[in-house]
Amino acid sequence: MFRINENYLKLPGSYLFSTVGKKSKAYMDAHPDKKVIKLGIGDVTLPLSPTIIAAIHKATDEMAHKETFKGYAPDLGYEFLRSAISKEYAGRGAEIAIDEIFISDGAKSDSGNIGDIFADDTKIAVCDPVYPVYVDANAMSGRTGDYNPETQRWSSVIYMPCVSENGFAPEIPDEVPDVIYLCFPNNPTGSTITKSELQKWVDYANDNKAVIVYDAAYEAYISEDDVPHSIYECDGALTCAIEMRSFSKNAGFTGTRLGFTVVPKALKAGDVSVNSLWARRHGTKFNGAPYIIQRAGEAVYSPEGQKEISAMVGYYMNNAKIIREGLESAGYTVSGGVNAPYIWLKTPGSMTSWEFFDYLLENANIIGTPGSGFGPSGEGYFRLTAFGTYESTVEAMERIKKL
């Protein structure tokens, strides 16, 4: 008789963004006359840029002729793309070989799957609040103990609260974790970390033989000089860190799907290179990103592509400035939005995050994301994203100022 993975039944409610989506849809169905502005999910709105579009068309034409048709991709991804990525790392002073780069369909899949290569009883540490996938994926594999609906915490997870009192920066935990998930610039708080602060984490991980899973999906939004774009800018990161990157937010690939994970060969458990384990997983349970999408990724690294995506990031960061300043002038306490497309605000009065979600939806017809959906320390906070259009962002701030 088959039995299911009972760990799934421990998961509280449904995935955060599904709930936001359902509540939003219910409101819009009931009020078809209202013009709802979505500043909730971190989904981009600008179209793919001309150089990327041209690359997709060109690669598509290659797929139309038997002389240039491409079947299965190499296990790790095409060398043209991995070379471009390796060169970008070199430009930041990080030496990443092309066989340390694994092309994937996105950072969400990778951050969900990376746990597969670690021991069952791995103890993880996460920021609180946190992007839900890290915890949910580990919960699915039974690593997180039991969920307590009252505290909204799993019994076996080490939580590192990121709240206004510590400037939304995690502190080294009392208990030593095996795997530490860090995401900078941070989703959801929009906070960042300086290179010297990140160096402390790298040193801590090396001293304690812990692995840092570093989610750098938002690195393109960094505007300040002392904020590292990659954990490999820190000394010793090659022996303790796995880094994930995405084309979703820098180049607008949320619906185009492309990302990569770096697993350095120097990251070892005894004699075993973690790189070889991920290579085995990648080759067995994944079959590559589409050729035409990998060509689109290559175009991102061209000089024209870089110019275009800089403009795109600039557009969103202007929205972030509008939101940040708009909220501040409306009397809100705000952080983020300087090196990240996320603005993190304290809910007014004594409203909970979900109360503010409803309040904002009903009174200003704006969809945001409740901070508590990202973890208990997110309670009383709320996330707005800069990924809307300029016009809708301006209008959203006007509506909020009138509340």
Place this chain on the structure above:
Amino acid sequence: MFRINENYLKLPGSYLFSTVGKKSKAYMDAHPDKKVIKLGIGDVTLPLSPTIIAAIHKATDEMAHKETFKGYAPDLGYEFLRSAISKEYAGRGAEIAIDEIFISDGAKSDSGNIGDIFADDTKIAVCDPVYPVYVDANAMSGRTGDYNPETQRWSSVIYMPCVSENGFAPEIPDEVPDVIYLCFPNNPTGSTITKSELQKWVDYANDNKAVIVYDAAYEAYISEDDVPHSIYECDGALTCAIEMRSFSKNAGFTGTRLGFTVVPKALKAGDVSVNSLWARRHGTKFNGAPYIIQRAGEAVYSPEGQKEISAMVGYYMNNAKIIREGLESAGYTVSGGVNAPYIWLKTPGSMTSWEFFDYLLENANIIGTPGSGFGPSGEGYFRLTAFGTYESTVEAMERIKKL
């Protein structure tokens, strides 16, 4: 201190096709003058058809304009594609709702990941020989016990030998499995199963509360009337079967990446619908196939698309006929190639599968796949695929006849 998933270290050697690739490359590097014909990996060679190419171009243009740009896809995939799939099932008498269809990046990922939703100590049954992903993925999650290099078997896996003596059809095993992997038309043997034979498996699974994971990636190659295209053509399959399908082999998407998995809501463990577990995994650890690729998938179901892919399948099946008849006239014992693009041959003399691999590569410059790579009962067999060009297939047979 972090520890790795030790199950990975139990995996024997590297993934079959990586080994074939490495050996082939070594030969070609050493003999650059030889014209090597690849009939090994199941990779297609015909370009994408005009209707599909047009759909990709059109969708790409949509991604270039903000009015038509698409960000994150719906969790299960776009409704336009799931509706087309649902209609195809209806045409075969199978009622599959659109929220029972999960669009993915391919059947390899799905068949590798499906184990996540079952209990840790799930007992699996597989055909022997078998597509390596089913076993390797389960080995990675520690379900398969220990590997014995001498017998080439895992201690906790139920093997169902498929050999010439039983017409390459699995028999109901003595021990009752929790999850049964079946693939028809079969990779690697090219064998098939009649509807009444498959009905026996469905009845067995329902009687024993087992789940059948049915890999129907090659259904487009079925030429005989009594061979089912879907397990859902059998009575009662909705309460016991998960079906996987791919666009790789019917429409040439090996490098374009698209597939889907059907998880019926009627498949339950107690009160829990397995559909809800897969929905949770899909929404948490995956973020959809690219919009433009889902549009390409939709085009496959258009009348023009269907005509074009029929022609493509016809081309490959003509190759299959050439290989089958060529081998027979050269004195080989052959099966498969009638309802599948794979031809399964008995190695001549007392050669092992890998010996024949080397023999064929060195003497005829043809790359095939050693049967033993698919499991111990594949020893003494060899797989050739019909996915080459017509010209190279004809030439390969001429070379084999001269051996």
